[in-house]
Amino acid sequence: MRNFxxxxxxxxxxxxxxxxxxxxxxPTNEVVAVRGPGVPSQPGDxxxxxxxxxxxxxxxxxxxxxxxxxxxxxxxRVRALTNGEEIAFRLQWPDPEPNDTPGPSLSVDxxxxxxxxxxxxxxxxxxxxxxxxxxxxxxWRSDWQASVNGRGDEIQDLYPNAxxxxxxxxxxSLAKGSEAQKEMTTLYIPAAGAGHxxxxxxxxxxEDLVAEGPGTLSPAASQSSKGHGARTKDGWAVVIRxxxxxxxxxxxxxxxxxxxxxxxxxxxxxxxxxxxxxxxxVRGAK
Numbered sequence: 001m002r003n004f005x006x007x008x009x010x011x012x013x014x015x016x017x018x019x020x021x022x023x024x025x026x027p028t029n030e031v032v033a034v035r036g037p038g039v040p041s042q043p044g045d046x047x048x049x050x051x052x053x054x055x056x057x058x059x060x061x062x063x064x065x066x067x068x069x070x071x072x073x074x075x076x077r078v079r080a081l082t083n084g085e086e087i088a089f090r091l092q093w094p095d096p097e098p099n100d101t102p103g104p105s106l107s108v109d110x111x112x113x114x115x116x117x118x119x120x121x122x123x124x125x126x127x128x129x130x131x132x133x134x135x136x137x138x139x140w141r142s143d144w145q146a147s148v149n150g151r152g153d154e155i156q157d158l159y160p161n162a163x164x165x166x167x168x169x170x171x172x173s174l175a176k177g178s179e180a181q182k183e184m185t186t187l188y189i190p191a192a193g194a195g196h197x198x199x200x201x202x203x204x205x206x207e208d209l210v211a212e213g214p215g216t217l218s219p220a221a222s223q224s225s226k227g228h229g230a231r232t233k234d235g236w237a238v239v240i241r242x243x244x245x246x247x248x249x250x251x252x253x254x255x256x257x258x259x260x261x262x263x264x265x266x267x268x269x270x271x272x273x274x275x276x277x278x279x280x281x282v283r284g285a286k
Contacts, residue, residue, distance in 0.1 A: 028052045030279035031089075031256055033080035039088035040081065043230050043237035048090050051079040056258055058273035063127055064214045065270065072265040073273045076111070076258055082282055087248075088241040089113050091258060095235040099263025100142035101158055107268045109142040110261040111229075113240050115280075116254060117210075119247045123255045126276045128211040137209040137217070138225040138240050142263070144205040145229045153201045205229060206240060214270070248282055256280040 031054045040047045056076050061068045076093040091111050099109050114137045116123045124133035147153060155162045169184040186193030198207075206227035208220035229238035248254055255277035261267040 026052065028054050030054065030253075030281055031056075031078055031080050033082045033087055033280065033282045035082050035084060035250060035282060035284045037083060039083050039086050039241055040090075041088075041226065041228055041239060041241060043090055043092070043228065043239050047081065048079050051081050051090075054078045054278065056275045056278060058258075058260060058275060061270055061272050061274050068267065068271040068273070070265070071273070072262040072267065073260045076260055076275075078258065080280070082244055085244055086241055087244045087282075088239055089256075090237065090239050091260075092232065092237040093235050093260055095262055095264075097264045098142065098231060098236075100146045102143045103158065107261065107263040107266050109236060109263045110140060111236070111238050111240075112137050112139045112259045113242070114257040114259070115242075115245055117245070119245060119252065119254045123277055125213070126255075126257050126274075128214050128217065131212050134210050134212045136220065136242075136245075137211060138206055138227070138242050139209055140206045140227045140229055140238050140240060142205075142229060142236070144202045144207075147202040148205050148228075208242070244282075248280075250282050250284050253279050253281050 032052050034051045056078055058073055058075055060071060073093050076091050079090045081088050095109055102108060114135050117134045117136055124130040124135060129135035151157055155164050169181055169188050174181040174184060204226060206225050208223050208225050209217055210220045211217045225242040227240045229236055245254060257275050257277055259272045259274040261272045
């Protein structure tokens with residue numbers, strides 16, 4: 001009788017424990033953006049557990065030069081949440097070696113989310129859209145993330161063993177922030193002086209872009225997206241937040257595509273692993 005009572009007690013404890021355990025949503029064959037009160041900005045936020053995960057298989061960019069003919073990243077795991085105004089995607093992929101330092105012959109880890117500008121039953125070509133049928137792309141880079149995280153932009157910050165004798169724009173005779181120093185900075189750092197959006201320290205690790213086909217990529221007129229990336233035990237997890245496309249309401253589908261760049265594989269520009277269009281559905285929380 002004592003053994004039977006012990007068996008019943010163990011069974012009840014196991015039943016209660018299983019009821020308290022977090023449930024895991026089954027993978028989906030499309031990206032489902034669950035609508036709720038807010039969208040998280042950090043990849044480790046527990047709110048992501050409310051969204052089902054889509055495992056997107058990646059394939060080579062072998063359509064336009066410079067082509068990528070060697071596979072690197074096999075897949076990216078995607079979750080999506082929306083509050084009706086913004087939509088956030090969480091991308092996670094394996095990458096054992098972080099590459100977040102820019103420089104000659106160096107490539108950095110990166111990822112991107114692409115959406116057609118207009119919701120249509122026939123979206124434009126997934127290879128960055130078509131003439132008259134643009135796509136909107138939000139692009140995240142690991143070196144920009146390192147800058148946002150606090151890494152400096154000086155030579156010694158990027159290359160600790162480098163030695164610099166003198167920067168003309170940092171001469172003691174020039175008052176910091178003075179017109180004379182700004183003029184010298186423009187002369188010796190032309191990218192920063194010209195307002196190049198990719199030069200110097202970053203305030204955000206993402207950039208909004210538009211394209212109407214391969215070779216047409218350009219900065220978007222509005223830079224409103226946000227993002228944050230963090231290392232995981234075996235790779236990267238990145239959140240990309242952007243405005244919800246106009247007309248994308250619950251039970252309406254559009255398309256979304258993703259791309260991953262692995263710096264250690266010298267992937268840059270068109271050399272990347274990518275997906276085709278994947279159905280994207282917004283639904284209310286259950």
